Amino acid sequence: MRAVVQLVKESSVKVEGNVTGEIKNGFLVLLGISHEDEESDVIWALDKLVKLRVFNDDNGKMNKSLIDTNGAVLLVSQFTLFASIKKGNRPSFIKAASPELANKLYDFAVNYLKNKYKIKVETGVFGAMMEVSLINYGPVTITIDSKNRE
Secondary structure (H helix, E strand, O other), X not given: OEEEEEEEEEEEEEEOOEEEEEEEEEEEEEEEOEOOOOHHHHHHHHHHHHHOOOEEOOOOOEEEOHHHHOOEEEEEEOHHHHOEOOOOOOXXXXXXXXXXXXXXXXXXXXXXXXXXXXXXXXXXXXXXXOEEEEEEEEEEEEEEEOOOOO
16 A cells, blocks of 8 residues: 655545545545555554654644644545556556455545544545645655555
8 A cells, every 4th residue: 555645734625526525734645555455554554644743743843643633634545656657658557456445445444544543534536536635734745655664
């Protein structure tokens, strides 16, 4: 699983002109799921996500987590995070999960954050063409890869 995590002051996603999710102060997470991913990958990545200490404390240092700040998550599925451009210029997506597996693990991710951490989670629409807007804060952008746990 790959996630691009952006610390935002606000973020929203629209499908066909309608807002399907919006947050203030938290993370916009673009989530890609590979054909090798399992629930254990989701759990590892999301546990890491909610504990990332990238929010400022009272001294202006990155020292607080999403949990500490009661932040929210806007979770947007993005299979293109598994694009390969090794051969030619047209991306290949053979490492991306099938829509069935990806949707199952995406739903699992949403429910995991809501149930385990009681975090406000907003979403896009799985498989839809979406317009994502954000006001990045910092800016802070971090990637999480469950197959490269550095």
